[in-house]
Amino acid sequence: MDAILEQFRSRILAASAEGAPLLLRGGGSKDWYGQHVTGDVLDTRAYAGVADYEPTELVLTARCGTPLAEIEALLARHGQMLAFEPPRFGAASTIGGVVASGLSGPRRAAAGGLRDFVLGAQLMDGRGALLSFGGQVMKNVAGYDVSRLLAGSLGTLGLITQVSLKVLPVPLREATIRFEMDELAALRCVNEWAGQPLPISATCWHAGALTVRLSGAQAAVKAALARLGGDALANGEAFWTGLRDQQRDFFAGPGELWRLSVPPAASALVMRGEQLIEWGGAQRWLRVEQPVADDIRRVAAAVGGHATRYRLAPAASGAGAGAGAFHPLAPAVARIHERLKAAFDPAGIFNRGRMY
Numbered sequence: 001m002d003a004i005l006e007q008f009r010s011r012i013l014a015a016s017a018e019g020a021p022l023l024l025r026g027g028g029s030k031d032w033y034g035q036h037v038t039g040d041v042l043d044t045r046a047y048a049g050v051a052d053y054e055p056t057e058l059v060l061t062a063r064c065g066t067p068l069a070e071i072e073a074l075l076a077r078h079g080q081m082l083a084f085e086p087p088r089f090g091a092a093s094t095i096g097g098v099v100a101s102g103l104s105g106p107r108r109a110a111a112g113g114l115r116d117f118v119l120g121a122q123l124m125d126g127r128g129a130l131l132s133f134g135g136q137v138m139k140n141v142a143g144y145d146v147s148r149l150l151a152g153s154l155g156t157l158g159l160i161t162q163v164s165l166k167v168l169p170v171p172l173r174e175a176t177i178r179f180e181m182d183e184l185a186a187l188r189c190v191n192e193w194a195g196q197p198l199p200i201s202a203t204c205w206h207a208g209a210l211t212v213r214l215s216g217a218q219a220a221v222k223a224a225l226a227r228l229g230g231d232a233l234a235n236g237e238a239f240w241t242g243l244r245d246q247q248r249d250f251f252a253g254p255g256e257l258w259r260l261s262v263p264p265a266a267s268a269l270v271m272r273g274e275q276l277i278e279w280g281g282a283q284r285w286l287r288v289e290q291p292v293a294d295d296i297r298r299v300a301a302a303v304g305g306h307a308t309r310y311r312l313a314p315a316a317s318g319a320g321a322g323a324g325a326f327h328p329l330a331p332a333v334a335r336i337h338e339r340l341k342a343a344f345d346p347a348g349i350f351n352r353g354r355m356y
Contacts, residue, residue: 001063004047008159009128011042016126016347024155024351026065027092030101032311034154034325034354044096047161055080059119061164064096071095075167083111083168087244096160102152105244106202106213109264109279111168114151120164121147123157126345130161149340155351157344171201171215175225176236179210183268183277186210190280191265198224204243206250206276213240243278250276255289256312258296262305269299285310297327326355 015022021039025031048065055078062071068088075081085105086098099121104113120134123146134147150160181189186205190212193200199216212228213236214221233239242248251257253274260269264281273288286296286307293309300307306327329337337356341348 001047001049005124005130005161008042008044008047008124008161009130012124012126012159012349013128015040015349016128019347020349021352022349024100024159026094026097027067027090029089029093030097030103033101033103035356037351037354039349039352042159044159044161045094048094050074051162052164058167058169059164060167061120061162062095063162064094064160066095067091068093068095068098076170079170080167081170082117082165084108084114084117085111085244086114087246089245095163095165099151099160099163100153100155102154106204106240106278107215109203109282110201110215115148117166118148118151118163119166121150121160122162123150123344124159124161126158126347126349131158134164154354156341156354158350173218173221174201174213174215174236175221176211176213176233176239177225177228177230178233179212179230180208181205181210182208183275186277187266187268187281193228194264194280198228200224200280202240202243202278203280204239204276204278207274211239250274250285250287251311253287255287256291257310258286258288258291259308259310260284260286260296260300260305261308262300262303266303266305269303271296271299293324300327324356329356 011022022042023037023039024044025041026044045065047063048067050060050062050066050071052061053074058080060071060075068086069091072082085107087103087105099114099118102114118134120132123131123133125131134145150157183205189210190203199214199220200212201215202213204211211233212230214224255273261283262269264279266281269284271286271288273286276285277283278285297307308327309325
């Protein structure tokens with residue numbers, strides 16, 4: 001494995017010396033996410049394998065090229081899981097790409113996002129130095145928590161070579177129920193339930209139906225079912241897997257797909273297009289055929305949120321064509337981004353322009 005790291009270092013040093021951009025890529029399953037990037041591909045899949053896993057400590061350490069499917073299969077054999085439910089867009093998904101993208105699935109509102117589960121990371125910067133941040137326990141941070149800063153950085157700060165993640169036991173029981181109700185009623189219900197001792201692990205409203213997943217001890221799930229009512233959904237696991245991996249019909253529809261992050265208590269957003277609402281109201285997907293980026297972002301900002309141009313229409317050229325993929329940063333935040341980028345990647349070679 002040291003030889004592979006040396007190969008990475010040689011590629012990075014040569015690219016930095018020439019000012020030539022590098023496209024960091026694992027399985028390439030999320031190439032569409034963010035702005036369009038050009039450059040020579042640095043394939044990370046050779047640096048793979050679980051470096052350390054102690055089920056009793058609830059910590060797993062894996063190299064960047066390790067397939068996500070391999071990690072989840074290992075955890076399943078020990079009755080454990082990645083509780084943030086990372087979405088995958090094909091079998092090629094690697095754990096390095098999972099962390100770099102920063103995406104989380106339906107359980108995020110209940111369990112926390114990917115960033116909350118990153119305990120430590122190793123990063124190879126633009127100078128070829130291998131830097132270590134964090135560790136393998138929760139109380140390991142003094143000063144800036146750089147390991148969690150890498151979550152969602154889309155490879156713009158450096159090559160994530162290894163990560164340590166907190167894992168959790170699989171719930172003893174799960175059940176899925178459905179209610180017929182409109183958007184306003186669904187938002188009111190999920191916000192009321194959020195303040196009650198209910199084992200709700202995921203919610204999804206779409207097309208007049210609110211779907212709720214309950215997870216936890218047998219007694220807790222049984223009591224919640226009796227209290228909430230609703231219609232049992234027999235194929236609940238398949239429903240949430242399809243939602244996590246964006247395989248449901250909504251995500252395959254025409255037009256552009258936008259992801260809005262807003263306060264859960266925000267009321268219904270009046271916008272053209274079809275919506276799907278997750279995370280107790282905090283994540284709202286918008287499918288729109290003729291988007292006006294400024295209007296969408298203005299609506300999200302008015303309620304204290306932001307909007308990401310998540311997927312383009314098939315006819316569009318290049319990821320993030322036209323309006324930027326991500327919500328524009330405030331000037332002060334943009335300067336912080338620039339300084340961080342300069343500190344880790346002074347030659348600006350890593351995934352140049354992927355985020356902004």
